[in-house]
Amino acid sequence: MALPSRRCRGFFFLPSFFREFPPFCGLPGDRAGSNPGFALDIGTIFCGLKGVVEDGGNALKEKIRDMEELRDRALELHQKGLSPREIRRRLLGLEDKMYTISGGHFSKQNVIDSILGKG
Numbered sequence: 001m002a003l004p005s006r007r008c009r010g011f012f013f014l015p016s017f018f019r020e021f022p023p024f025c026g027l028p029g030d031r032a033g034s035n036p037g038f039a040l041d042i043g044t045i046f047c048g049l050k051g052v053v054e055d056g057g058n059a060l061k062e063k064i065r066d067m068e069e070l071r072d073r074a075l076e077l078h079q080k081g082l083s084p085r086e087i088r089r090r091l092l093g094l095e096d097k098m099y100t101i102s103g104g105h106f107s108k109q110n111v112i113d114s115i116l117g118k119g
Helices: 056-079 084-092 097-101 108-115
Strands: 045-047 051-053
Touching: 045 056, 056 084, 056 108, 084 108
Parallel strands: none
Antiparallel strands: 045 051
């Protein structure tokens, strides 16, 4: 697949604190450096929570690095025998208002379950 040579335009949901997923979402499987999307010249990104993010390419890479770090830490704790619930508590804390507002649809536990292949 040939990648476009022009700058990409689009919308991203890129809050730095985002730690809840609906059950149908998961973490990206590719490392940021090997993802073909990073060959694109990403400029400004619009985020539904942050608004305009001028340095979108770097913000996106940073977000993916954070998510990969979370994945690595969760898998490490899982290998040590911790339950998915305990992993969520250690890494992300208790569920918060987003869990309550969404009726449990957006959940920190969904993030951990996605990493562990249980979601």
